[in-house]
Amino acid sequence: MSNSGRKRPPLVADRRYPKAQSKPKAKAKAKPATRTSRKSRRKPARKRNFIVAFFLGIISWVLRLIWxxxxxxxxxxxxxxxxxxxxxxxxxxxxxxLLDGRARGSVTLLDNKGDVFAWRGDQFGGVVxxxxxxxxxxxxxxxxxxxxxxxxxxxxxxxxxxxxxxxxxxxxxxxxxxxxxxxxxxxxxxxxxxxxxxxxxxxxxxxxxxxxxxxxxxxxxxxxxxxxxxxxxxxxxxxxxxxxxxAFLGAGARGFEAAAQRYFGKSAAQVNPQESAMLAGLLVAPTRYAPTNNLTRSQARAETVLKLMYEQGYLSDTQHASAVASPATLSEAAQKKAGGYFADWVMVTGPEFFTRDTTEDVIIRTTLDQRIQAAAEDAMRTVFEAKVKEGSEAQAAIVVMSSDGAVRAMVGGRKTRVSGEFNRATMAKRQTGSAFKPFVYAAALDLGRSPLDPIEDAPYCVNVPGSGEYCPKNYTRKFYGTVTLTDALKNSLNIPAVKLAVESGLDVVRTVAEQFGIASDLAQGPALALGASDASLLEMTGAYAGILNGGSAVVPYGMTDLRLLGSEEPIFSASSGIGERVIQESSAAQLTWMMRKVVTEGTGARAALSDREVAGKTGTSQSARDAWFLGFSADYVVGVWMGNDDNQPLKNVTGGGLPAEIWRETMQRVHEGLPPRPLPMRAPKPPTSQVVTPQPHISDEGRRTRGTIDNMLRGILGADNR
Structure with a gap:
């Protein structure tokens, strides 16, 4: 077939893109289906609550502000x-x-042999x-x-x-x-x-x-x-x-060196684990855990410290077991804590600047004999355990002294290991009772009386100006007729003592007692002769020391020398407390002979020692509130007081009873190992003629003569200078 007459299309490829148009076409509406599908692919938006958003915003702002x-x-x-x-x-x-920050210094007390027995103040053993x-x-x-x-x-x-x-x-x-x-x-x-x-x-x-x-x-x-x-x-x-x-570690110890010396008698460089633990354990409560206060409690605390040391790796298993099995114990001096009352007395009576308020480290050598101190403490404990009913609150005190006034021991109460306690030997002023009578006889003997002089124990009254008639009675409520002065003293007859005090002159008797060292106020009336006045045991013991030493007054003393730490030159020293003569030596010797009879034949028979001569005198105050026995051997004078702190009467206690037994127990222990020595006494010459008992009512001429004698005696005794 032929294609003539028809035009054939050109041979070209299809256009990949549409041809541009001169005029834009109207935009086509998107299909609903297509829009819906795109929406379906997006997550739907959620609307935030306005209130929540508001508060979240505030919190966020606050946090940012705080930051x-x-x-x-x-x-x-x-x-x-x-x-x-x-x-x-x-x-x-x-x-x-910064190492020694004490506000006050330390006082180290040495006994008569130079051994440390007590510490006072803030002890600082040296820098470690x-x-x-x-x-x-x-x-x-x-x-x-x-x-x-x-x-x-x-x-x-x-x-x-x-x-x-x-x-x-x-x-x-x-x-x-x-x-x-x-x-x-x-x-x-x-x-x-x-x-x-x-x-x-x-x-x-x-x-x-x-x-x-x-x-x-x-x-x-x-x-x-x-x-x-x-x-x-x-x-x-x-x-x-x-x-x-x-660090304070109790018992006045500042620093670990002082504490180690105080408790263990060694340097802080030498302490073993158990001793170290005991010292470290004191830091939490020094007084409570001080081993001198409660050794068992301190050892229990130390065991806790040993456990901490073991857990932290400072002790091996063997070291920890050995330390727990053999807890630390106190040194011999710390165990004894000897002479607590004595040390307190020395601190009170010593020069304030070098004792109570010292800013220096002081060393004080004292008269304390630790053997005698232990003997006195043991004697008191023995008698109370054997003779005093359990639960009794009766107290006792003992002072042992040399004839020159050097105090060898002092027990101020039944609690013996103490510091800062009430000291009944020095602080308690109590009625002396018949323990005062030797000063009546001392005055009479110094005025020429003889221990063998007779005196009539018969009903007797004396007129006290402003108080009326005062008629003393004997403790037995009996009268014994004509007795010698020695018999009157050994049997503690009251009537002869009052008669003798009036005869000698109450002022004379008072002067003799004061000159012998009884500093307390003495009664003014005839009751003076029967111990109606108050005195401390230390005063009475010092006064008896004057009788032993031949009639010279003594001042009881406990400090022999005081020096600063590191110094060899003493600031203070004393070697004797003997003062002026009060009565003639012959009078003191005769009085000692009479007081010897008190122990061998009289009210103080329980105080007799089998191996040596002792002399003394009993004393019982009114209503038996206080019972005393004071006496001496050729070596020491010992005074014992017994009574209740609230002044309530003692039950069936007189001076010739428990006090005499405490005295004897003390003397037996004090004289252990000492050879017996005779008392410095003199027996009186037998009277050549009968002495007429003085009558209480004296003529005017007799009063003038007595006044002359009194004035002469005051001159001898230095009464005008007292």
């Missing part, structure tokens, strides 16, 4: 703390100036360092007080948080009770944050220390800053050194 403020405040606080720490560290002194003490002691302190000491920066947040949790759990305030303090913080407290003791601000050192330990929040913050400053200024070992030297 913005907190890091700025933290930065400022850190800068302030840093400045405060830097300033405090700059003001801290060299470490060697963290490296010079026993390693066991160093480990015990760290294990007990701050096991992370070498790892923290002075304050332990973990320890503080733990302490607060424990306090709250135990029902206390967060800052009350456990403190969570590090050793550095405890050292800061010991230094009182650098505030020195000012006696004008604080009445006592105890007030000062109490103020230093105030537990307020402000105080805790200052303490933390001070601790951080110490860490910045000193090394760890230097801080520990300050702590070891300043």
């Amino acid at each position: 913005s403020l907190s890091w700025r405040i933290g930065l400022i606080t850190a800068a302030i703390i840093g400045l405060a720490v830097g300033y405090v560290a700059y003001t801290l002194p060299p470490v060697d100036q 360092t963290a490296n010079s003490v026993s390693p066991h002691l160093k480990h015990a302190v760290i294990a007990t007080e701050d096991k992370r000491f070498y790892r923290h920066f002075g304050v332990s947040p973990r320890g503080v948080a733990s302490a607060i949790r424990i306090n709250l759990r135990e029902g206390r305030g967060p800052l009350s009770g456990h403190g969570g303090s590090t050793i550095t913080q405890q050292t800061a407290k010991l230094l009182c944050l650098g505030v020195p003791y000012d006696p004008e601000k604080w009445k006592t050192e105890a007030d000062y220390e109490s103020d230093c330990r105030t537990g307020s929040l402000a105080r805790k913050i200052r303490e933390a800053i001070y601790a951080l400053a110490m860490e910045a200024k000193y090394s760890k070992d230097e801080i520990l050194t300050v702590y070891l030297n300043r």
